[in-house]
Amino acid sequence: xxxxxxxxxxxxxxxxxxxxxxxxxxxxxxxxxxxxxxxxxxxxxxxxxxxxxxxxxxxxxxxxxxxxxxxxxxxxxxxxxxxxxxxxxxxxxxxxxxxxxxxxxxxxxxxxxxxxxxxxxxxxxxxxxxxxxxxxxxxxxxxxxxxxxxxxxxxxxxxxxxxxxxxxxxxxxxxxxxxxxxxxxxxxxxxxxxxxxxxxxxxxxxxxxxxxxxxxxxxxxxxxxxxxxxxxxxxxxxxxxxxxxxxxxxxxxxxxxxxxxxxxxxxxxxxxxxxxxxxxxxxxxxxxxxxxxxxxxxxxxxxxxxxxxxxxxxxxxxxxxxxxxxxxxxxxxxxxxxxxxxxxxxxxxxxxxxxxxxxxxxxxxxxxxxxxxxxxxxxxxxxxxxxxxxxxxxxxxxxxxxxxxxxxxxxxxxxxxxxxx
Amino acid sequence: xxxxxxxxxxxxxxxxxxxxxxxxxxxxxxxxxxxxxxxxxxxxxxxxxxxxxxxxxxxxxxxxxxxxxxxxxxxxxxxxxxxxxxxxxxxxxxxxxxxxxxxxxxxxxxxxxxxxxxxxxxxxxxxxxxxxxxxxxxxxxxxxxxxxxxxxxxxxxxxxxxxxxxxxxxxxxxxxxxxxxxxxxxxxxxxxxxxxxxxxxxxxxxxxxxxxxxxxxxxxxxxxxxxxxxxxxxxxxxxxxxxxxxxxxxxxxxxxxxxxxxxxxxxxxxxxxxxxxxxxxxxxxxxxxxxxxxxxxxxxxxxxxxxxxxxxxxxxxxxxxxxxxxxxxxxxxxxxxxxxxxxxxxxxxxxxxxxxxxxxxxxxxxxxxxxxxxxxxxxxxxxxxxxxxxxxxxxxxxxxxxxxxxxxxxxxxxxxxxxxx
Numbered sequence: 081x082x083x084x085x086x087x088x089x090x091x092x093x094x095x096x097x098x099x100x101x102x103x104x105x106x107x108x109x110x111x112x113x114x115x116x117x118x119x120x121x122x123x124x125x126x127x128x129x130x131x132x133x134x135x136x137x138x139x140x141x142x143x144x145x146x147x148x149x150x151x152x153x154x155x156x157x158x159x160x161x162x163x164x165x166x167x168x169x170x171x172x173x174x175x176x177x178x179x180x181x182x183x184x185x186x187x188x189x190x191x192x193x194x195x196x197x198x199x200x201x202x203x204x205x206x207x208x209x210x211x212x213x214x215x216x217x218x219x220x221x222x223x224x225x226x227x228x229x230x231x232x233x234x235x236x237x238x239x240x241x242x243x244x245x246x247x248x249x250x251x252x253x254x255x256x257x258x259x260x261x262x263x264x265x266x267x268x269x270x271x272x273x274x275x276x277x278x279x280x281x282x283x284x285x286x287x288x289x290x291x292x293x294x295x296x297x298x299x300x301x302x303x304x305x306x307x308x309x310x311x312x313x314x315x316x317x318x319x320x321x322x323x324x325x326x327x328x329x330x331x332x333x334x335x336x337x338x339x340x341x342x343x344x345x346x347x348x349x350x351x352x353x354x355x356x357x358x359x360x361x362x363x364x365x366x367x368x369x370x371x372x373x374x375x376x377x378x379x380x381x382x383x384x385x386x387x388x389x390x391x392x393x394x395x396x397x398x399x400x401x402x403x404x405x406x407x408x409x410x411x412x413x414x415x416x417x418x419x420x421x422x423x424x425x426x427x428x429x430x431x432x433x434x435x436x437x438x439x440x441x442x443x444x445x446x447x448x449x450x451x452x453x454x455x456x457x458x459x460x461x462x463x464x465x466x467x468x469x470x471x472x473x474x475x476x477x478x479x480x481x482x483x484x485x486x487x488x489x490x491x492x493x494x495x496x497x498x499x500x501x
Numbered sequence: 502x503x504x505x506x507x508x509x510x511x512x513x514x515x516x517x518x519x520x521x522x523x524x525x526x527x528x529x530x531x532x533x534x535x536x537x538x539x540x541x542x543x544x545x546x547x548x549x550x551x552x553x554x555x556x557x558x559x560x561x562x563x564x565x566x567x568x569x570x571x572x573x574x575x576x577x578x579x580x581x582x583x584x585x586x587x588x589x590x591x592x593x594x595x596x597x598x599x600x601x602x603x604x605x606x607x608x609x610x611x612x613x614x615x616x617x618x619x620x621x622x623x624x625x626x627x628x629x630x631x632x633x634x635x636x637x638x639x640x641x642x643x644x645x646x647x648x649x650x651x652x653x654x655x656x657x658x659x660x661x662x663x664x665x666x667x668x669x670x671x672x673x674x675x676x677x678x679x680x681x682x683x684x685x686x687x688x689x690x691x692x693x694x695x696x697x698x699x700x701x702x703x704x705x706x707x708x709x710x711x712x713x714x715x716x717x718x719x720x721x722x723x724x725x726x727x728x729x730x731x732x733x734x735x736x737x738x739x740x741x742x743x744x745x746x747x748x749x750x751x752x753x754x755x756x757x758x759x760x761x762x763x764x765x766x767x768x769x770x771x772x773x774x775x776x777x778x779x780x781x782x783x784x785x786x787x788x789x790x791x792x793x794x795x796x797x798x799x800x801x802x803x804x805x806x807x808x809x810x811x812x813x814x815x816x817x818x819x820x821x822x823x824x825x826x827x828x829x830x831x832x833x834x835x836x837x838x839x840x841x842x843x844x845x846x847x848x849x850x851x852x853x854x855x856x857x858x859x860x861x862x863x864x865x866x867x868x869x870x871x872x873x874x875x876x877x878x879x880x881x882x883x884x885x886x887x888x889x890x891x892x893x894x895x896x897x898x899x900x901x902x903x904x905x906x907x908x909x910x911x912x913x914x915x916x917x918x919x920x921x922x
Contacts, residue, residue, distance in 0.1 A: 129545070
C-alpha cells in the first residue's frame with residue numbers, strides 16, 4: 081500500500097541568531113511558496129535556538145501533527161549545529177559516517193587549496209535510512225528521512241544552499257508524494273486607491289467565488305503605495321483551475337479598471353520601464369522631498385539605462401533654480417511646495433535632459449517643514465510631456481518621512497503609467 | 502510565597518496571513534528586544550494560522566515549557582480571531598462580557614460618528630481573572646493572565662497597537678516579575694572591512710571575555726555595507742555591567758580603529774549628517790550607477806535639508822556633461838567608469854551646487870555593461886573638497902545590482918565620514 085499524499089507541513093528554523101533582535105527567518109517565505117505550489121498546507125512555523133532540548137521538543141510535536149517537517153539550519157560543523165543529531169535521536173536512527181560525503185567535503189576544501197578542518201567530519205554523519213541531498217553551494221549536505229508515512233527534510237540555513245536543494249526535492253521525492261491537487265495563484269497590484277475602497281469594489285465579486293467548486297481563496301494586503309489582491313485556487317484539474325483563475329482576474333480587472341497596474345508580479349518601476357521601452361520614450365526627473373528615491377527606483381530595474389536619461393535632486397530652493405531652471409520669483413510667489421513649482425521642475429528637467437517625459441516632485445516629507453495649510457505629507461507631483469500641457473496633482477500622504485517619500489515616488493510612477501496607457 | 506522570577510519566554514504570532522508568501526512576523530523582533538532588556542530568555546517563537554486546533558496545541562506546549570507566553574494577533578472582531586477563545590479554553594477560564602470595555606469600544610466608534618458593529622462585541626469578552634490592557638490605538642484590548650506561576654499575555658497584531666501596550670507591561674507587571682538580572686547591550690558598526698577581517702581582529706579580544714564574570718556575549722553579523730558586533734552582558738549589577746561593556750567597547754575600538762563608524766546605533770547616513778552639521782558643511786552628489794540612492798539615503802535623515810544642497814543623477818553620458826560639466830573628451834579618453842570621470846563628477850557637482858563637498862560615483866551595477874577589465878561591481882568613487890585635491894578610489898563590489906548600488910553608497914558615505922574625522 082502506498083503512503084497517503086502529503087497534505088500538511090510545518091517548518092522549523094534552527095539558530096539562536098534567529099531569536100535575536102536582528103534577524104528574521106526569511107527562508108520560510110520561499111518554502112511556503114514551494115509547498116503551496118505542491119498543494120501542501122503549511123500549518124505552522126517555528127524558530128528555535130541552538131538548544132538540544134527545545135529543538136527536540138518542537139520537532140517531536142511537529143512530527144505528531146503534520147505529514148512533512150522541514151528543518152532549516154543547524155547543519156554546520158560546530159558543536160552548536162544540532163539538527164542532525166536531534167532528528168536522528170528523536171527518530172531512533174543511529175548515525176554513521178558516509179565515506180562518499182566525507183570524500184566530497186575533502187575535495188571541496190582541496191579545490192580551494194585547503195585541508196578539511198577536523199570539525200567538518202561531522203557533516204558526513206548520516207542517520208540510518210536517510211537519503212543524502214547534494215549541496216553544490218556549501219559543505220553541508222541535506223537529508224531526507226521517512227518516519228512511517230511522514231517525511232522529514234533537513235536543509236542548510238543559507239538561502240543559496242537551501243533553495244536549489246529544496247527545488248530539487250520539489251521536482252522529485254516531494255512531487256511524487258504530493259497529492260493530485262496543486263495550488264495556482266494570480267496577483268493584482270493596485271495603485272491610487274485605499275484598501276477599503278478596493279475591498280468595497282472587490283468583495284462582492286470574490287465573496288461569490290467562495291461558494292464555487294473549486295473555491296477561489298482571496299487575500300487583500302496593503303503594502304506601501306499599493307494594494308495587493310492575491311487569488312489562489314487548489315485543484316487537481318490544472319487546466320480548469322488556470323481557466324477559472326484567469327476569468328476571476330478578468331472580473332476584478334473589469335471592476336477595478338486602470339487602477340490595476342500589474343497582474344504578473346512586476347513592480348511599478350518595472351511596469352513603467354517596460355512601457356517607456358515599448359514606446360521608445362525617455363524620462364528625467366527633478367525631485368525635492370523624495371531626495372532621489374524616484375530615480376533610484378527607476379534605475380533598480382536592469383536595463384533602465386535604455387530610457388532613464390538624468391535626474392536632479394533639487395533639495396534647496398537655489399538648486400531648483402540652478403539645476404532645473406525654476407524661476408526664483410515663482411518659488412517666492414507660490415512657495416516651494418506648490419503645483420506651479422512642480423510643473424516648473426518637470427518642464428525644466430525635461431528640457432535640460434532632452435527627455436520625452438519630465439517628472440517634478442516637491443513636498444513636505446516631515447517631520448519638520450509643515451505649515452497650517454501644508455501639513456507633513458503634502459506633495460505636488462507634475463508630469464511634463466510627451467504632449468499637451470503638464471499634468472499636476474497635489475497629494476496628502478499619511479505616515480512618517482520614509483512612507484511619504486515612498487508614496488510620493490509610487491504616485492509619480494503611477495502618473496507616468498496612466499499617461500502611457 | 503512569591504512566584505519565581507520570569508526566566509524564559511516563547512512568542513506565538515497568530516494569523517494565517519503570516520504563513521503565506523508575503524508576510525513575516527516582525528513583531529517578534531520588538532518583543533525579543535524588550536524581553537532581553539528584562540533578562541528574560543526567548544526560547545522559541547512560532548507562527549500559526551487562524552486554526553483553533555493548531556493554536557491550542559502550540560499554546561499548551563509553549564505553556565508547558567516557559568514562564569511567559571506572549572501571543573500576538575487574533576484579537577479582532579471576526580470569527581477568524583480565535584486567540585482569546587483558545588487561551589481561555591486552554592486555561593479553563595469562562596469568559597464574560599466586560600461592560601467597561603464594551604462602553605469604551607462604543608465610545609471609540611461614536612467619536613468617529615459611527616455605531617459599533619455587532620461583531621465588535623466579541624472584543625469585550627474577558628476570561629475570568631484576566632487583567633485588561635488598554636489599547637489607545639485600536640479597539641482590541643490586550644489581556645494578561647496568570648496560570649499558576651506562569652504568565653500569558655495577549656496582544657493585538659498591529660505594531661502601533663502592540664508596542665505601546667507591551668512597553669506598558671514592561672514598566673509594570675513584567676518588570677515586577679522579572680529577575681534581578683538585566684541585559685545591557687552595545688553595538689559597533691564597522692565599514693570598509695570584510696567579516697573575516699573583523700573577526701580576525703576582534704575574536705582574540707572577545708574570546709577572553711567569555712571566561713569572565715559576568716561573561717560578555719558577542720555576535721558578529723554581516724549586513725549590506727557593514728559588519729556589526731553586538732555585545733551583551735547579563736547581570737544584576739547594572740552599574741558594573743555598564744562599566745564592563747564600555748571597557749569592552751573601548752578594547753574593540755582600539756583594535757578596529759577608525760573603521761568603526763557607530764557605537765550608538767546611528768546609521769552611516771545619520772553619522773555623516775551629524776558630522777556635516779557639526780562642521781557647518783554642505784554636500785552635493787553626482788551619481789551614475791547608484792541612480793540617486795546616495796542622495797535618497799542622505800535625505801532619509803530628518804533635518805538633512807540643513808546640509809544637503811543638491812544632486813544629479815547622470816545616467817547617460819550626455820547627462821554627465823550637461824548636469825555635472827564632465828568634458829566629453831574625458832569620457833571618450835578614460836571611459837565613463839573611471840577615476841578621472843568620478844573626480845570630474847565630484848568637482849563638477851560641487852562647483853555647480855556651491856557645496857563644500859562633492860561626491861562623484863560612476864560604475865557598473867550590472868547585470869549588463871561589464872567589460873573584461875571592468876566586471877560588474879566595478880565602481881569609482883570620488884570626494885571633492887573641503888580642501889586639497891579630490892580623493893578617488895575604485896572598488897569591486899560583489900553581488901547583484903541592488904547590492905552593488907547599496908555598497909557603493911555606503912563606501913561613498915564612508916569616504917565622507919573618514920574625510921571629516
